[in-house]
Amino acid sequence: MNLYPFFWIPSTKFPTNFPLTAPTKRVSLSLLRTERKSISTPHTRARPVYDRLAAHYERVIGPLERRWLGRLRAELLGEMPARARLLEVGAGTGLNFRHYPRGACGVASELSREMLLIARDKPERPDGVRLVQARAEQLPFADGAFDAAFATLVFCSVASPAQGFAELRRVVRPGGTVALLEHVRPAGLLGHAFDALSLLTVPLFDDHFNRRTAEEASRAGLTLRRVENHLRGVVQLIVCGVS
Numbered sequence: 001m002n003l004y005p006f007f008w009i010p011s012t013k014f015p016t017n018f019p020l021t022a023p024t025k026r027v028s029l030s031l032l033r034t035e036r037k038s039i040s041t042p043h044t045r046a047r048p049v050y051d052r053l054a055a056h057y058e059r060v061i062g063p064l065e066r067r068w069l070g071r072l073r074a075e076l077l078g079e080m081p082a083r084a085r086l087l088e089v090g091a092g093t094g095l096n097f098r099h100y101p102r103g104a105c106g107v108a109s110e111l112s113r114e115m116l117l118i119a120r121d122k123p124e125r126p127d128g129v130r131l132v133q134a135r136a137e138q139l140p141f142a143d144g145a146f147d148a149a150f151a152t153l154v155f156c157s158v159a160s161p162a163q164g165f166a167e168l169r170r171v172v173r174p175g176g177t178v179a180l181l182e183h184v185r186p187a188g189l190l191g192h193a194f195d196a197l198s199l200l201t202v203p204l205f206d207d208h209f210n211r212r213t214a215e216e217a218s219r220a221g222l223t224l225r226r227v228e229n230h231l232r233g234v235v236q237l238i239v240c241g242v243s
């Protein structure tokens with residue numbers, strides 16, 4: 001079994017020849033068995049904020065999930081081509097697993113080990129999807145390794161969205177799809193309120209409420225195919241092409 005310098009929870013049915021970049025350093029198997037400690041690796045220099053929030057995440061997001069988020073997740077995952085090699089970035093506790101296409105194959109990546117530990121125990125995770133601890137801005141995968149990638153509620157937290165999108169452009173093959181479900185800065189007066197809200201949420205949770213994510217993706221060279229507003233433009237479903 002290969003062990004990479006990030007948290008990797010192997011899945012028995014995942015193809016062993018999947019084009020990951022070569023591991024640079026091996027870690028002890030005991031790290032994978034240390035259930036509650038955060039791992040410090042080149043990919044996780046500081047303890048990610050979501051290590052602290054992991055245990056509460058699903059309880060907090062639950063009402064939104066039942067009201068509209070679940071439906072939007074299903075819509076986003078509907079953008080994923082059948083039989084594609086998929087990459088999820090910032091998979092969190094695995095709330096998208098139930099919406100993956102049947103027989104999905106690929107990687108669900110996530111920065112926080114504590115979030116990954118919860119995702120690991122989700123029975124909905126497809127057999128062909130393995131878990132990898134990785135930072136969006138530094139993905140440990142080969143160029144063009146995936147047919148499509150997606151993220152939900154992640155680019156509000158990613159430290160460098162430009163670098164994250166550049167990485168998605170690299171690891172998704174030309175002609176592939178990148179789909180996002182993100183809360184963003186809404187237009188009009190509400191936008192200013194979100195600027196103010198960010199002054200609080202960024203130091204507390206690394207969460208930017210005023211990101212212009214579609215523009216960022218486009219600036220990074222992704223081709224915007226569709227931008228759909230939800231909840232008065234606070235949430236957007238963004239579908240991009242890779243050229």
Ligand SMILES: C[S@@+](CC[C@H](N)C(=O)[O-])C[C@H]1O[C@@H](n2cnc3c(N)ncnc32)[C@H](O)[C@@H]1O
Pocket residue numbers: 048050089090091092093094095096109110111112115134135136137151152153154157158159
């Ligand atoms: C609001 S949660 C969303 C989790 C999940 N995608 C969902 O929809 O429920 C944001 C997630 O993004 C992850 N994250 C934040 N910055 C990241 C980064 N630079 N690279 C990868 N994941 C990151 C966090 O650890 C957290 O799990």
